[in-house]
Amino acid sequence: MELYKKFRKTAEATGAVVELIEADEKALAKAINKAIGDAERVVYSDPVDLSPKLFRAFLSQKDVITNPHEKDLEAAEVGITDAFCAVARTGSICLSLDNNAGAVISLLSKKHIAVLSLDSIVSRPRDVFELSAAIERDFVFISGPSATADMGELVRGAHGPGYLHIILLI
Amino acid sequence: MDYKTVKPRDVANKSSELNFKKAIRMAIEVESEAVRRNTNTFNQNRYTAVADIEDYDALKDRARAIKEESIATIPQLIDQLREQITSRGGFFYLAKNAVDANNYIKNVCVEHKAELIVKAKSMTSEETKLNHVLQNAGIEVAETDLAEFILQVADEQPSHIVAPAIHRTRERIAELFKEKFNPDQPLETGEELTVFAREWLRNKFLQADVGISGANLxxxxxxxxxxxxxxxxxxxxTILPPVHIALAGVEKVIKKRSDIAPFIELLAPSGTGQPLTSYTNILRPPLKLPVYDFKGGRNAKNREFHLVLVDNGRMAMREDPVIKEALYCIRCSACLNVCTNFQTLGGHAFGGETYSGGIGAIWEAGTGRLENARFADLCTGCSRCIDQCPVRIDIPWLTENIRFRLNVQKKDYLASFLSRFMPTAAEDRHNPLQKQFFANYYFFARLGSLLAPLSNWASSLVVSRWFMSVLFSVDKRRKLPQFKKETLIAQYKKMSGE
Structure with missing residues (x-):
């Protein structure tokens, strides 16, 4: 829980929203729907590291694009993916680039919702490289929404998503 | 002269002393405000961020050791890397110099009949001036890093190695966009400017035939x-276009994937002062992901990847016992942000055609000509940057060495001749007269005192001031000290009855 507290603090400092819920498909469906809010054009990619079963309740009730084509990706407002670990010191989550749709929707959507397991939190970035899940894999540390300070002040939402919502499963 | 109208590009090359002076005046009048604010923000954030790393010093030692080992074994690492890239279906090219690298990249783009290229920030491509070559081949190049986008629109060189448009305030960016794009709605806030640039560039990403990036490691x-x-x-x-080309200097290669961690843990805290930046990509291209076809009508579903490593003077730097140090640099910019002279001027004055700050002088000398590094003069040797460097480079020692080389190379015959009339040590006789004059200040003061009051009269003459200005760079408006026949030491001795 120490790692979770630290993670929550650092992730929120990057501008991300962090939520902790039961690892249960109904609870997850509720949390995702809340995070989506009024947004339309919700795009989903099959999880790489979590069990797809967790998303069954969500997928059964919501009008979600599950097998997105170029047109869907271009216009996506919300993109949902999983992630394979989180880093407490930096407030980062690590997203696998093994799934094509996941790699692209976590980038082109206005809001990125990422789901991962609470026990996947590690302490420092260096610990990620020790994980078997990170060996032989293309991935990206995501630390908050995309941002820029190039236009004279800090702006969240540069080329990538302007919102990052992290759902941790207990 | 109105220095406000001096274009940064025109004074980028500091081999001309006049350019150097113009650049300083322009920077103080136009760019100082933005540079001061931005570098100070980075600097304060860095102090906070590195304080959070419990083993900061050990991590720096580790990073330094990895770089030393890597630079010592570059040829072997390159062979190993070539094998790795090609075995996974990528292409590897080792370019001798800028022209070689640019031509290779241009040829790849022409072969693919590329019409549009999206580029991520790459200082190496600024060094090789890649954009000119691609544009001359009739290919549209879109710089997508928002700072690089500003520079491309303004036609300016980078003023900082991490935040290349650090010299522009929000107001000056808004002015630029208004002039170049004439938007329907006036753009004022950072948010409005960002949204405008994001929309402008989003379509470029989707349509691009080739993506060009650099590499941190x-x-x-x-x-x-x-x-x-x-x-x-x-x-x-790196993900959207079907072809990805990465361009990097040979010094960016390290041995092992397991050695990445110390660098990513140090880079962002030392640079912008963030624990990590928003995205840290760990990729082994060519990626296995299929390519989405946003443009329409593409046949290729497989990705193509080219890694272009460029030497452009680096292997020669490696043979130089002093300059070699710069190859350990991970381009974090901590040394720029902490430097008081840099905080005032920024990289358009304290920098060359590509690289900025004290460390940038070494890079300009190493990848170009020694004279391009004249701005090393702006390092006062205060040593404030040394502790901030994540790979422990003693930058003041390097800039001192560069200045020494510049002085030796300059072959100032007048200085060596006049040095015979001063107590200058034989090995320092090539130094500029200004340096020799002030180094021998005690000698001239004694002379002035012996000849007082004649010396006071003589030095006040217009012609003397002219000579002093030309020979020793003592400004004519500067008030000179008055010499007395009796020195302070003599007075003291008299008073204490010795």
Whole structure:
């Protein structure tokens, strides 16, 4: 829980929203729907590291694009993916680039919702490289929404998503 | 002269002393405000961020050791890396110099009949001036890093190695966009400017035929490339187009993937002062992901990847016992942000055609001509940057050495002749007269005192001031000290009855 507290603090400092819920498909469906809010054009990619079963309740009730084509990706407002670990010191989550749709929707959507397991939190970035899940894999540390300070002040939402919502499963 | 109208590009090359002086005046009048604010923000954030790393010093030692080992074994690492990249279906090219690298990249783009290229920030491509070559081949190049986008629109060189448009305030960016794009709605806030640029560039990403990136690190054992960013433009550049070309200097190669961690843990805290930037990409291209076809009508579903490593003077730097140090640099910019002279001027004055700050002088000398590094003069040797460097480079020692080389190379015959009339040591006789004059200040003061009051009269003459200005760079408006016949030491001795 120490790692979770630290993670929550650092992730929120990057501008991300962090939520902790039961690892249960109904609870997850509720949390995702809340995070989506009024947004339309919700795009989903099959999880790489979590069990797809967790998303069954969500997928059964919501009008979600599950097998997105170029047109869907271009216009996506919300993109949902999983992630394979989180880093407490930096407030980062690590997203696998093994799934094509996941790699692209976590980038082109206005809001990125990422789901991962609470026990996947590690302490420092260096610990990620020790994980078997990170060996032989293309991935990206995501630390908050995309941002820029190039236009004279800090702006969240540069080329990538302007919102990052992290759902941790207990 | 109105220095406000001096264009940064025109004074980028500091081999001309006049350019150098113009650049300083322009920077103080136009760019200082933005540079001061931005570098100070980075600097304060860095202090906070590194304080959070419990083993900061050990991590720096580790990073330094890895770089030393890597630079010592570059040829072997390159062979290993070539094997890695090609075995996974990528292409590897080792370019001798800028022209060689640019031509290779141009040829790849021409072969693919590329019409549009999206580029992520790459200082190496600024060094090789890649954009000119691609544009001359009739290919549209879109810089997608928002700072590089500003520079491309303004036609300016980078003023900082991490935040290349650090010299522009929000107001000056708004002015530029108004002039170049004439938007329907006036753009004022950072948010409005960002949204405008984002929309302008989003379509470019989707239509681009080729994406060109740099690399923060490359590991020889697995061909893993590390790319650090915050905007998401590097992710787009490496994922969306069917062809990805990465351009980097040979010094970016390290041995092992497991050695990446110390660098990513140090880079962002030392640079922008963030624990990590928004995106740190760990990639082994060519990626296995199929390519989405946003443009329409593409046949290729498989990705193509080219890694272009460029020497351009680096292997010669490696043979130089002093300059070699700069190859350990991970381009974090801590030394720029902490430097008081840099905080005032920024890289358009305290910098060359590509690289900025004290460390930039070494890079300009190493990848270009020694004279381009004249701005090393702006390092006062205060040593404030040394402790901030994550790979422990003693930058003041390097700039001192560069100045020494510049002085030796300059062959100032007048200085060596006049030095015979001063107590200058034989090995210092090539130094500029100004330096010799002030180094021998005690000698001239004694002379002035012996000849007082004649010396006071003589030095006040217009002609003397002219000579002093020309020979010793003592400004004519400067008030000179008055010499007395009796020195302070003599007075003291008299008073104490010795």
């Amino acid at each position: 490359i590991t020889a054992d697995t061909g893993t490339i590390v790319l650090v960013e915050s905007e998401g433009n590097i992710r787009m550049t």
